[in-house]
Amino acid sequence: MYEKLEMLIDGEWCAGSDGKSEPVINPANEETLGTLPHASRSDLDRALAAAQRAFLSWSATSAFDRSTILRKAAELMRERSDQIATTLTLEEGKAFAEARVEVLSSADITDWYAEEGKRAYGRIIPSRAPGMRQMVLKEPVGPVAAFTPWNFPAVTPIRKMAGALAAGCSCIIKPSEETPGTCIALARCFQDAGLPKGVLNVVFGVPAEVSERVIASPIIRKISFTGSIAVGKHLLKLAAEGLKRTTMELGGHSPVIVFDDVDVDQVVKVVVAGKYRNAGQVCVSPTRFFVQDSKYPAFVKAFATAAKALKVGSGMEAGVQMGPLANARRLDAMAEFVADARDHGAKIETGGDRIGNSGFFFEPTVISDVPDDARIMYDEPFGPLAPITRFKSFDEVVTRANSLEYGLASYAFTTSEKTASAISDKLQTGMVAVNGLTVSTPETPFGGVKHSGHGSEGGVEGLEAYLNTKFVSQAH
Structure with missing residues (x-):
């Protein structure tokens, strides 16, 4: 009631x-x-x-x-x-x-x-x-x-x-x-x-x-x-x-940096759940995925497969994993982001469209080969869109991750303690999570720069x- x-x-x-x-x-x-x-x-x-x-x-x-x-x-x-x-x-x-x-x-x-x-x-x-x-x-x-x-x-x-x-x-x-x-x-x-x-x-x-x-x-x-x-x-x-x-x-536009020493399947399990939580309408949602070259093809494939398998429907239905967007404005915004990404040469791996014509449902969407000048890479999407791009070196990805005016949260995945410490130091955000997505608990400070x-x-x-x-x- x-x-x-x-x-x-x-x-x-x-x-x-x-x-x-x-x-x-x-x-x-x-x-x-x-x-x-x-x-x-x-x-x-x-x-x-x-x-x-x-x-x-x-x-x-x-x-x-x-x-x-x-x-x-x-x-x-x-x-x-x-x-x-x-x-x-x-x-x-x-x-x-x-x-x-x-x-x-x-x-x-x-x-x-x-x-x-x-x-x-x-x-x-x-x-x-x-x-x-x-x-x-x-x-x-x-x-x-x-x-x-x-x-x-x-x-x-x-x-x-x-x-x-x-x-x-x-x-x-x-x-x-x-x-x-x-x-x-x-x-x-x-x-x-x-x-x-x-x-x-x-x-x-x-x-x-x-x-x-x-x-x-x-x-x-x-x-x-x-x-x-x-x-x-x-x-x-x-x-x-x-x-x-x-x-x-x-606002936030959180980078997710996936280094080439990780187990792709384990990382995908974590980030897909986080990406589509509340249909991506989360200020600390993982929203810019940077994957190191050697793991990029496997990551994109696994991410798209997992996203496509999500059950979308009314939040009151049993088993639903992603509900609708909160309002009609978000539907229009998603369509604009997807169209712009296509215009910039990106590939829609799965999703990209509204679901039905009743309720504000949009497909869990994965977009690969997204260039940095596509709008979704510099404007907060605030929806179920996951843009994925590749990187070669540590210094390159740090520069790209820190290039925006946003500075709320950032994420990194690596099995190297040295890399984990280095990336935590370099990311210009109020919160950093390494090998997970937890940045909000009652006892810890939540805020951006x-x-x-x-x-x-x-x-x-x-x-x-x-x-x-x-x-x-x-x-x-």
Whole structure:
């Protein structure tokens, strides 16, 4: 059953005061799941006032008591995981098994922050003068504005909500209007766990209108955004007007470097599962495959065979390995990438077309002999397309892998410890995985460099993002 669509403002579930709304569409069949209310300017102002008022009491609440509420919320997420995962699959499209893992991961993230919030340690610095005590304190930064996209409707919002709440901040979050039900369900877990009213507010509307109104308010002291580079740059300009701290997790175009000492079949098993997870709609999805010459033919053949064997269908169907794209825009984008690759002389090994005419399904696609000037090699595809090209030397592939403005994640496969260390040092990304694809866990920092953003979510760095540092010198 799909989640009831409402906003949360000052502890109350409500509709928008001016009656504006939009439909939420199931990408598997293009049917309407529900009607989502939009916040009016007065609704947003109420949320801001609630966040300001609640911050005073929540920031004064002990870290131990905040932790108790967060841990209860995590328990509720686990108890409701099947229900929340159903909502997630219906509105976003990914396979139910993937959706359930995402919800359970959200509970783990909440637990992590619940515990880490109790360890927001300061320190005592020895003084150079007698009779002086020098202290460093960590304090919550203030009310937070968070903005999240549609591709991970549970994990992306929870990183921001749980991090802010654990640090003692209040939060206004605007999830994607295309996948709102999941975040609403998570917010209900916090409310049912005893979170005081006004600490967490969930609003929807026209993204530009909401962001401009909320970020401009002097109440907001921190902005956390996950989304495109273009929108991230715009929000940074808005934040600059108020000198507000920001965390920006923006686009990626992750290189995958396969050296000639690997077992091709083992590598293909790993990267095919990662490539087509959530139909490739993942900011850290492996998206540019560089394979050393001697292993290139075998890699392409094995990759195409594995991709062709994937079961594609509605995420609610048993055994489905890849669901639909999230919206019609992605279908058009995939067709454009494939056509451009063909125009540049690349070969479509498998896939390349839409599946059927109902729902936003696209074939798992493998493209070989892709030149570096094909669009798919420099623009993030954000879909089930795997471009593969060959390389000769270590220095050559490093130069090509680092040539883009993106710097989120990168991957390499080799059996050589020396090569593994060397490639880890050379890749210009915020995260590197060697002989695997794991770059995101609750206890580790997640974030990029260059145009992929700044700041981290997860790990101790994720909590630090919501804390101010205060120095106190006290003479006796």
